[in-house]
Amino acid sequence: MAERSFAEEVLKLRAGDGEVFKGEGILAITKALLQSGVSYVSGYQGAPISALMDVLNDAQDILGELGVHFEAAGSEATAAAMLSASINYPLRGAVTWKSTVGTNVASDALSNLASSGVTGGAMVIVGEDYGEGSSIMQERTYAFAMKAQMWLLDPRPNLPSIVDMVEKGFELSEASNTPLFFMMRIRGCHVSGEFVAHDNVPPRYSDSNPVIPNREADKIILPPNVYAHEREKIAQRLPAAIEFIKERKLNEFFPGKHGDLGIIVQGGCYNTLVRALQRQGLSDVLGNSDIPIYVMNVAYPLVPDELVQFCADKKQVLVLEEGQPEYVEQGINTVLRRADVQTRVYGKDIMPMAGEYTGQVMLLGIARFLEAAGMTPALGSAAVAAMETPLSEDDQRELLSNVPPRPSGLCTGCPERPLFSAVKQVQKELGPFHISSDIGCHSFATLAPFNLGNTIMGYGLSLASSSSIRHTLPHKSISIMGDGGFWHNGLTSGVTSAVFNKHDGLLIIVDNGYAAATGGQDIPSLVEPNKIIATTIDTDAPAREDQQPIEDACRGAGVRWIRTVSTYNIEAMKNTLREALTTDEGGLKVIIAEGECMLNRQRRIKPLMKRSIADGKRTLRARFMVDAETCTGDHACIRLSGCPSLTIKPNPDPLRKDPVSYVDNSCVGCGVCGENVHSAILCPSFSRVDLVYNPSWRDRMMGKLRQTVIGWMQSRDDDQQAAGTL
Amino acid sequence: MTKQRTINMVVAALGGEGGGVFTNWVIDVANSEGWLCQSTFLAGVAQRTGATIYYLEMYPRGDIPEGERPVMSLFPAQGDIDVAIASEVAEAGRMVQRGFVTPDRTTLIASDHRVYGITEKINLGDGTIDPAAVQAIAGRYARDYIHFDMAALAKAHNAVISAVMLGALAGSGVLPFRRESFIAAIEASGKAVKTNLAAFNASYQAAQARGVQQFEPAKAAEPAAGFALPQAHSPEGEQLLARLRVFPENCHEVLYRGLLKLVDYQDYAYAGQYLDELEDIHERDDGAGDHQLTRETARYLALWMCFEDIPRVAQLKTRASRMDKVRDEVKAEPGQLFDVTEFFRPRVEEVCGMLPAGLGRAVQSSRPASAVIGRFTGGKKLRTNTIGVFLVLRILAGLRRWRRRSLAYAEEHALIGRWLQAIRRAAQGDDLDLARELAECGRLVKGYGDTRARTSAQVADILARAEQGGASAAAVAHWRETAFADDDGVAFRQSLAASSAGSEPKASNRAA
CATH class of the missing domain: 1.20.5 (Single alpha-helices involved in coiled-coils or other helix-helix interfaces)
Incomplete structure (x- = not known):
């Protein structure tokens, strides 16, 4: 059950010829896939394309009607491997994930796919999470595209361009027998807009029209085929792609009156560029620019003829390419030198090497370019730089101390909070811990107020990353992994390897029932919600008969010491942690820390509770509160928990200066405050209030x-x- | 004629505040008015924390030539924003900080309420920011700054804050859209239409009036200038008030509240004891800072003398007014039944603290006796609204009659005595700055259990230094400040150790 439901919006996917389709970028891509006659789609969630997975999931009826096969892949590697269907058959397929992390995970399958080449169009839609607000390290997918020879589409971020490029992308892939990346930036994924739809196209082959098994031995990646593939990439596939791009005009030329200047831009940055030109008085609102622009909707490969054609009569051009290193700029220079074109190429010499090309960066870059070209821009570089910090020094300082940071944190009532409270308390007894952390909500434990965790190496890799440090630690190694990470990679890379190597350490698997950090998608171990934690009101949500319990998986991998503990029982968790860290029993110790994701849980039980109250049934709703009169304003409770609903308010006692703790109305009554009072010996100010609806006689x-x-x-x-x- | 440029709007909402709903309303309004509206957003992760930034651009469809499209940006940019909306006062500050608010162009619409950040909440004392400072700056950098407490308005109408934000946007008149279109957008959403519309309308009015409304900063009430001493309600009270009147007027409020608390806590005699001590301090006060020495000693002495032992907690938990407070706090409907469960975790020390001093000490030092007591301690969940539990608590509350003989009393008053003595000695030696700093150390004394043990020990450490004559005003201020730095006492121990090593403590201008 994902965080965001597209159940209503996916109905738009049925739109036919001539209908105006309105919606978000993500939804437009889905529609474009259907218009392209895809045969199969898959992927692995992660911002910004989690929503694409959610859309596909919610659109299963429509996909089914057309005969399109959809699977939520176990990892990006799984999804990438699915593209192998396009090697031997004219099946179009698309998979999606968050790049660059997902591309890293998928790289083995992608390299092999790129080597074999494809018959049907194969597309990887990557959500490039680069820039402000990114949750991952800043790397470009571009490097992978170059080294594996996959094409990289980076269309202008408006819906008609996006949809058009998806359709043409499949054709390009087929014309050049090469799989390609379709790159979406985070803002482009969420941009709203409209385009004129076409009819959906059922795939050529599907369960109702099966393929005839076809073996092409030369496509298997064994010697000597792989060497032939490498030559084929250069001798046939690349020229075919360049020819297709030129002929079908995938890249765009926009003329302008300043003919001796030019700007070369990746499609995804086009809108930001035009805005900068507008602000410099060099473009109107419709994008009619005074400076000629060459838009590379295909960012890789470069098309030498087009570049030479664009630059031939220009004195200076500016290359706008986000991120480092400056692959495109280098490529353009090579192209121009080979053709002996003497145009001066500006790029990373006036643009920042690292970081996003935001509106401000672009405006400054354009100002610098114009100044270098001897023009006087409406907004000079000094004026633009001044805009960045409009505040006086005093005001800046004043704001710095009065605008508090808002780091990410765990949600109200999150089941992981009591787990980390317990770890923190045990740490106090046993001394400071080195903890190998992982990707997932639980990585927020590395931040205040828990400050637990030393390294994050990748999704499901915490246990693996403990195996080197463990022999030098004063305590048994501690690794924390989520259930999502466990299924993605942790079981094989971590658990089986640790058992094999007699790793005497502790693995805590945070089992909240969902891939919570990416929006609450289902995972293999999704258990019957009722069994996760005791609830005040229960649901009869059916269990999945085919559920795959984490505990069984660990036992199957050879783990002997396994405990499953409810995270909300802090005392039991502390005892179990203590035991795991001090026991003489060798081998891997696994604690499965169970507690349902509170966001999902609230989504699940809120309507049930409402209905129960409306139906006149006796219903209890629990929440916590702090007695302001007994609270002395030390905030130890907050430092131990950090729950968003546990906050502060002015002290009602005029004698006291420090604010008191306060539980706001968003409290879901998870009980952690009370547990902490008992386990950490806090103050007597916490009370649980059980509100009775429809009381009995x-x-x-x-x-x-x-x-x-x-x-x-x-x-x-x-x-x-x-x-x-x- | 083609319009020169788009209208650009940036919205900063905290997670779960309905920024998405708000954005969709604006898109609907723009659509219905024949404007093309592009939106995009930067969501954090799925978690309900952190801020989500929405960015919208709008352009009239009527100005778009056939077959063309305006090119709209997906990035808010400095100096290019017409409307900035923040759902909280500090977030308004962040908008200004990021350069999205410029005097020539930007209308800033922001709520004045506070949603505290984690750094503010985890502070051992008061780590809250000064919203007035943020507002002053916002007012200077915005072309138009419309602000009022939107959360309060939403609450008053039982509506979502996004409806109030929409009302403020409509009322600001900064978008060329009619009020009816906004109303239609809310109606079309079909959810909580009545309450949201009421909130929208009230907010619309407030914005039209430019949001003139006072903001209550989240600080403890300072002694008001116009505090008038209330009448006494009993002859004993009159005697106490007569003694109070001798003190300077700027101390009256604190002393009065102190007396009130002490009489409630123990009896008239206890309040008299309080005044005895303060008269002594007042004699030595040079009057600086509106008699800061007397006033602040009075403040912390009252709080300290009303230390929270088991009888005190029981007294507060069984009071009639408490259930009304609970009802209000949890927003129960009138007449709705509820159960209240207290979470207690008394330690052996607290139980012994109730016993007569000699007995308490004996029990504490005897291992078997402590073990017996230990059986009755540990985590307790007590339903205060049941008759049995209430009776027990009432009996415990009644034990306050014997409090003066209790071990806790003896221990607390021993330390209080040392504290007062240190203040007096410093004042006598004409180091009134030191006296004032020592008095302020009373702020450290708080918490329960381990926390209380830590804070009391820190005060005792500081007093020990003062008693040895090795403490300057600056040193005491520095130590006190470091005691507030972390709850493991690390910074405090380091600063004490550093000053005993002979190095001068760094004078700091940060208020504790």
């Missing part, structure tokens, strides 16, 4: 009785107090 009777007796005692106390007041 017994509730009402008891309520009345208690009210009468307690009320009588309280009024006596009140009288006494009033008599003795100031």
Whole structure:
């Protein structure tokens, strides 16, 4: 059950010829795939293409009607391997993942695919998570495209261009027998817009029209074929691609009156460039530019003829290429030198080598380029630089100390919070820990207030990365992995390897039931929600009969010491952690820390609770609160938990200066505050309040009785107090 | 005639605040008014923290020639923003910080309420930022700054804050769209239409009035200038107030609240004891900083004398007014039944603290006796709204009558005595700065269990230094500040060790 439902929006995918399709970039790509007659689609979630997986998942009815096969792949490697269907058969296929991490995972299959070459169009839609707000290291997919000889499409970020390039991309792939990347930047994935749709095209082959098995031995990656493939890439596939790109005009030329200048831009940066030109008074709002522009919707390969044609009559050109190293710029220089074209090429000498080409960066770059060309831009580079920091120094300093950072953190009621509270408390007893962390929500434990974790090596690789440090640690090695990471890679790279090597350490598998960090997609071990944690109101969501429990997988891999503990039981978790870290028993110790993702859980039970209350059934809703009168404002509870609903408010006691802790109305009553009070010996200020909806006659009777007796005692106390007041 | 450029709008919403809903409303409004609207966003991860930035550009369809398309940017850029919207005051500051607010062009619409960041929340004392400073700067850099407490308005109408933000946007008049179109967008969404519309309308009015509304900064109430001493309600009270009136007027509020607390905590005599001590301090006060020495000693002495032992906690938990506070805090419907479960974890020390001093000490030092007591400690979950638990708590609260003989009393008052003595000695020696810094150390004393043990020990350490005569005002201020730096006491120990090694403590201008 994904975070975002596209159930309604996918209905738009049925749009036929001439209908105007409105929606997000991600949805437009899906529609373009269907218009291209894909036979199979797959992928692995991760921003910014998680939503593409969610769309495909929600669109299964429509895909099924057309005969398109969809699978949620176990990893990017799985998805990449699926593209092998296009090697021997004219089947069009598309897979998607987050790059560059997903491309790294998939690289083995991709290299082999690129070597064999394809008959049907094969497309990898990569969400390039580069720039501000990125959750991964900053690398370019471009390098992979070059070294494996896969083409890289980077279309202008408007829906008609995106859709058009998907369709032409399949043709390019087939014309050149080469798989290709279709690169989407994070903002492009989410851009809203419209385009005129075409009818969906059912795939040529599907379950209703099977292929005839076809063996082409020369496509198998064994010697001497691989050497032949390498020569074929250069002798046949590359020229075929360049020819197709030229003939079908995949790249675009925009003329301009300043004929001796030119700008060469990757398609994805085109809009930002035009905005910069608009602000310099060199383009109108429709993109009619005074400076000629060559847009590379195909970022790789370069098309030498087009580059020479564009540059031949120009004195200076600017190459706009995001990221490093400057592959495109180098390529262009080579092309121009070989053709003996003397145009001065500007690129990373005036543009930043690292980082995103934001509006500001682009504006500054254009100003510098114009200045280098001897023009006087409307906004000179000094004026643009001043815009970056419009604040006076004093104001800047004042804001620096008064705008608090907002780092990512775990959600309200997150089941991982009590786990890390427990780890933190055990750490206090046993001394500082070195922890190998992993990718997933749990990686936020490396931030305040938990500050737990030393390295993150990749998805499912925490246990593997513990195996080298373990022999020098003063304690048993500790690795933390999510259930998503476990299935993605951790079982094979980590668990089986550790058992084989008699790794005497602890692996904590955070089992929250979903691939939570990417938006709550289902995973193989999705267990019956009822079994994860006790709930105040329960659901009869059916269990999957084919569920694959993590514990069984670990046992199957040879792990003997396995404990499954509810994360919300901090005391039990502490005891289990202590035992795992101090036991004399050798070998890998696995603690499966269970607790359902609270976001998913709330999505699941909120409607049930509402219905239950509306149906007149007795229903309890729990939440926590802090007694402001007994709270002394030390905030130890917050440092131990960091729950977003546990916050502060001004102290109601005018004598006290420090704010008191306060539980806001977003509390979901997970119980961690109470557990922490007990396990960490905190203050007596926390109370759980169970609100009763539709009380039974017994509730009402008891309520009345208690009210009468307690009320009588309280009024006596009140009288006494009033008599003795100031 | 073709319009020169698009209208550009950036929206910063915190996770879960409905920034997406807001953006979709604006797109709908633009569409219905015949404008082309492009939006995009940068979501963080799935988690409900951090800020999500939405960016919209708009252009009238009527100005677009057949077969062409305006080219719109996907990036907000400095100096290129017409409207910036922030759902929280510090986020408004971030907009200014990032250069998205420029005096020639940008209308800044922001809520004045606070959503505290983690660095503010985990502080051992008060780590909150100063929203007034942010507002002052925002006001200077925005072309038009429309701000009011949108969260309060949303709450008042039981609506979502995005509806209030939409109202403010409509009311600001910065977009060329009619009010009806905004209303139609809310109606079309079909969710909580009535409440959201009410909030929209109220917000629209507020924005039209340019959001003139006072913001309540999240600080403890400073003694108000116009504090008037209330009448006494009893002859004993009158005696105490008569003694209070001798003190300078700028100390009255703190002293009065202190007396109120002490009488509630123990009795008139205890409050008298408080005044005895303060009269002594006041005599030595040179009056600097509106009698800072007397006032702040009074503040922390009252709090310290009302130390939170088991009877005190029981007293507060059984009070009639408490259930009303609970009802209000959890937003229960009127008359709705609820159960309240307290989470207690008394240690042996707290239980012994209730016993008569001699007995308490004996039990604490005897291992078998402690073990017996230990059986009754540990995590307790008590349902205060049941008659049995209430009775137990009421009995515990009643034990306060014997408090003066208890071990906890003896221990707390021993340290209080040392503290007051150190203040007096410093004042007598004419080092009033040191006296004031020592008085401020009272702020350290707080928490329960281990926390309380740590903070008390830190105060004792500082006092020990003062008693040896080895503490300057700057040193005490520095030590106190480091005590607030972390809850393992690492920085504190280091700073103490550093000053005993002979190096002068660094004077710091950061207020503790």
